[in-house]
Amino acid sequence: MKKIEAFIRHEAFDEIRDKLAAMGLPSMSISEVKGSGRQGGYTESYRGAKTTIFMRPKLKLEIALDDSDVERAVDVILEHAHTGEPGDGKIFIIPLDDAVRVRTGERGDVVLAPHSDDAPA
């Protein structure tokens, strides 16, 4: 079991989610984060006073999945988050000890198994 933590551009998210959902991996969380890196800051000018903002908004994408799904998920993120410019983000892959489904109490690989993204009837 692994967890992918990917820091990506906002505009890349929709395509990544669509692709991952299509391959049975719709379970994920996102959060708005701010960070700095090689992209550098930008200057905000308000009524003649200027300041440089170093922390830029990014999206943090978190996906827990089975070891066998990690590479194809990373490929999807790489394909759609990549522009070649500084600021595309980073992907971290972290080992997980266990997973628990709150609704049923199930534990282990079954919790992270690929599943369909069909909306309920």
Next chain:
Amino acid sequence: MRQRSLRLGAAAAAVLLLGIPALAAAAAGPSPTDVAVNSMWVVIAAILVLFMQAGFAMLEIGLSRMKNSGAVAGKIVINLAITFLMFWAIGFALGFGDGNDFVGSAGWFLGNADAAGDTNSLGLFDFGNALAAYNLPVEAVFFFQAVFCAVSLAIVFGTMLDRTKFIAYIIFGVVFTGVIYPIVAHWTWGGGWLFQQGFLDFAGSSIVHLQGALAAIAGTLLLGPRLGKFREGKPQPIPGHSIPLAILGVLILWVGWMGFNPGSFLGAVGYNFADVAINTNLAAAAGVIGATIGSLVMFKTLDVSQMGNGAIAGLVAITAPCAFVDPWAAVVIGFVVGILVPALVVLVDKLKIDDPIGCIPVHGVSGVLGTLAVGLFATRDRLDALNLSGSEAGIFYGGGGHQLWVQVYGVAATIAFTFTASFILFALIKYTVGLRVSEEDEMAGLDISEHGMYGYPEQFIEVPGAFPESARSDGSSLFAGSKTATSSQ
């Protein structure tokens, strides 16, 4: 019980500040139709000026931070309430009642019970010498002057947003609208000493706007800048939370000014008030263009808040000369004060004065320049049309420098009196009840620390039902529409 004892000299009474020949009109007597038409226009103009409170509210709220939005709204509404009550009780009498050259002393509580019995059958204004010849009921004059006073007070706290105690608004408002503003208004509009010198301020560049800005400067000097405004001596941007709201405020003020200036004839019959409306719009437009160019040159950006400031600067500057100058002069006046706005905003920052909405450049400097512009651009024809034989044409119209000199000392007197009085009053507030909230309260925001409620609660706290619930696993949902937005499993 007519207050005739302290009447001014006959000459001063005959030459009215803004209006028609007093003696001639009094002899002929106005027709009921004249009075009705005059009242109609002046009351509508007063309603437009009253609406300017919404403009100040939106402008100030837009340029302050979210955590203080409700406090700014509360400040506007309490100050408007104070203005009406104080101006009714004493302000109107001090400003527009009969008295001496410095202050009026008749018409407390609008002439009290005498109002109905004392006035003639048309209900005309008769305890204020300077305004008595206007063919207008006293109530219309009061309404119009009261909302002007409210505008002046609204300007005061523009520099003081985000850190001032609510009690300071109340105490200052009571004294400013009850005493300080009326005294200066009396000097010119009440037939006082400045008027007798020939000083011209048609609708209040100095009386309304400069006075507000002077009190604002006095207050902010005693108050200090917002936390975080200056870091290691350098001004930091503290962006307002809503530029759209700020510009809505600017546009409401612009609309309100169509009552502010054209209504200042205090009548409709015999006045070309549409001409004043044109001058006012031209100056506002030129102010926007000036500020936009100024922002582009100085900052290499199109600062929207300063474009809005440019409109107000043009409107403030044209307020004194609007009935005395030709349209081309209105454009010049508006453009000059507009293009100065960005440079003045930077200068105010350099002086370590924190002015979140640009009150000092827009109401202070533009108020001064607009009042002085009368001495440059006033035309003899327009002064004659208003029977202002005691005033001279401007330098560009062959009047020599006399009128400019009168304007200079009129402005100087206003600055000396209002700044001093406001500074003393704010100092008294500072060293008694306190002017500024604590550091913790300022960080938390005045909404929660002063009023116990947020202007935008969902931004800061959990509000029951504020956000839609997710669909349950059986697909049913508490809210229509949530089904398409969420999916289970």
